[in-house]
Amino acid sequence: MGELATEKHVRYILSVEKRKDNFESVVMEHLRMSGAYWGLTALDLLGKLDTVDVDEAISWLLSCQHESGGFGGNVGHDPHILYTLSAVQVLALFDKMDVIDVDKVTNYIVNLQNEDGSFSGDMWGEVDTRFSYIAICCLSILHRLDKINVEKAVKYIISCKNMDGGFGCTPGGESHAGQIFCCVGALAITGSLDLVDKDLLGWWLCERQVKSGGLNGRPEKLPDVCYSWWVLSSLTMIDRVHWISKEKLIKFIIDCQDTENGGISDRPDDAVDIFHTFFGVAGLSLLEYPGVKPIDPAYALPVDVVNRIFFTK
């Protein structure tokens, strides 16, 4: 088996941050805040966060904040809960929460909770359990979880539970590994994992591992490196990660590296991108791959960052 080409990935991530001219970067311009979170967290996991100009990153980040307190995906784009979490996660990485008005960001999120406990993504009312996770994760990092109705939020998530133990976007929605991460993560952060049927969900999740060693996101779908994160983090939170073969998954992720130019792709020999690079590295982190810092399965931030938030006075 090959090894993780750490140096090349670091170079790749740094180059993506700078490149703004190719087609992909233009198409993804509106979600640059999430791109920043993926890239910077991957760098931190690889021990290279110090290669980044923090002041530059922070000043750009702040220019994406709106009067409402929410953040847009890039300068000039509308605020959305997705990018608000990414911004808060980036600030947590840099330990720079003091540059924002925490109450203002909190207000933005609190106002997105609906009567039934669910969350909208922004003022236009799209409801999805992804947004429940985001709200809960973000407020927890900000030490403001008490500002929403947690009980109702949890109840809504549970109303999205399916026969296979997984969770969907809204009640009745099909289970999907990404959605399961969001729901299990939200339940983990609110101390509600007793509401998860761990054995049933664990079986569904561990059966995501296909012959090649990679994980898919739903039954009878192709494997994809990003599920190394969504499935693995969920299995980790419910203490069932030993139900898959770690060795085979490590091999699959390593096989998805571009060993020449850096970066990780969804499947071997596909084009790399920052999203899959992060999820590949994060997956290896959960697999305790040597040289990669441990990541927290619920907050999707390095464990030392999460511990700094909760265990320093």
Added chain:
Amino acid sequence: MHGRPRKALKQEDEAALSAKAEKLRSLQALFLANHHNSIYSKEALDVSAKLLEVNPECYTAWNYRKLAVQHLLSNSDSDPHVIFQDELKLVEIALRKNFKSYGAWHHRKWVLSKGHSSIGHEMRLLNGFQKADPRNFHAWNYRRFVAELMKRSDEDELKYTEEVIGANFSNYSAWHNRSVLLSNLLKKKAEGYFPKENFLEEEFEHVHNAIFTDPDDQSGWFYHLWLIDQTVKTDAPLLVSSWPSHGSRITLIGDNNLRGCGLSLLNGTLLGTGTLPIILDFNQAVEGINSSTVAIESELLKEELIWKPLSMNNSNTAKVWVVYLNLGNMELLPSKAYSVQIKVGHSKGIAFSNGNHYSDPSQISFKVLVQTASAEPAEGQGGKRTTWKDTNFHKIDHFQESDAILSADNNPHIPTTSNWCSEEIAEEITKFRDLLSEYDCKIGKLTLARLLTALDLLSSHHDGRKSNTEEVLQLYTDLMKLDPTHSLYYKDKHSLISLKRITSTRDSLLPYCYHYKDATETITGYVCLRLQSLSLSRMGSIENLLWVQMLDLSHNELQSIEGLEGMQLLSCLNLSHNKIRSFTALVPLKLVKSLKVLNISNNELGSHLIDTTRYLCPSPVSHTEEFAWERFEILAGSVSATNFWEAFLIFGSLELTELNITGNAVADENFRSFLVKVLPTLKWLDDEELS
């Protein structure tokens, strides 16, 4: 990028792409300028449309379109129909470009919620999309949305899933939707679907076709398991076990004047607490156990009792509940048998979290006797230490009544199920045996193992039928070889079944029970359950082990002790030579207040970077426990909380007298001195007596 090959582009392609990028860039810039200046002219709208046609993911552009719609509608001469039609057309084009665009789907819902569209058209559009990609979950979500909007019946939608599955059984999305629709119909008690046996038989038939056509295709697997669960599970909570058990006699041993404060269980280790726990174990987590739903009648009862849920996250639901009868200040007579009666569920209030109520009122009666101690109990005094050497354990020939052993056969409450359930399961067993005789496949074996387990549960050993445990164990052993990728899943299942077998009767328990007695001891030792070296990877059957006070689980492969909190009498626990990875995995012990002796030597504490039980343990990261900073700082001094918080959370609430932690990566001097401070009751740490 999803599904795009990694290859260097040819030069002309690169040039073309670069031109495309330039074009898109200027389109985006133009759009953002319009958006920021609230320009909603036809030209401006065209810019946003063009942008969304190329890049449907640009969420800000969808937002702009909504603002534009609102702006245009506010003009009195506008035609709403035309305005909405334009939006729907744009969404259609965007979806053809990218099926999975959240923004596009939501825009369509938003337009529909304004009341403008022909539902018939939506269904036609959906049918087209779903034919092209039958697994698209956005389309399925949208279908449920439209079906509700047009009040299409669940029966009609059920027919649609039949059509889809008929065309190709390999469609997990359709099976999923069937489970949703059938659950709805069942909840509504719809004719033909309630009670559930009305449809289950047919559904089994249905899903067989899928599984038997291609056993390696997962589409029907989970649906089949759901059907088994629907067949077997009881709707109402069920009391599966209690301690003391019904009809038992509990002997307590006290000091000479029999003042209650020194009472302990005969042959027991529950020293000096003066309290007697009463434990109720249900088949699932329940809420609502209190002095009105569970009535206790006894002259030993002097105050109102408060039931406590044994919950890891301080919630008010739990599978196991406990109450402590305080005998501390009572004068008890040695010749008397004090009777205790517990009535469970005579008044309404005990329920599953889904709202189903306990409906099987039951009664547990037991007697409490007291004896004078013949000698002062030695444990915990004079530096005497518990050792787990084989020479200290003596085999038991037969149990004595005072041993208060519990097993599945003194389980007072056997679920009453209809014949229909067992027949249905038996029929399934036949079918899967047929499948396996033709094709050796993992889902066949796994399902057979589950069905046999279900049948054992339904028929219980009281009807004299032979249990299927041996065959189930063999199936799981086969599966470990057949499907090595998931071997630890099967191993965990194997462990649970092994424990079920061991704890099923008093006779089956006997070979694992020993008297503990060290060389210098004069009084008869207590019963120790020795489950060492059984390659257990998981604990289970706790409902049959509520009586255990001394437990040897050494030399197994446990990485979790989930469920152990139910053992409220446990005093000595040996977990040495297992695979415990982190302190948070020991969290069940936080609820075992009787625990005094713990051996966790030779585990994997401190060897792992990732903690898989971090979120199953109450802590500040899951908002289930505040961090006691003051106490931590007093105890730990300058030690960083980020290093020792787990150990502090677990050990900070225990009152251990002996702890062995050698053979773990974490056990350095620094950590040992921290432990001594956190555990002031400690007399022995590792092999060292503390002064």
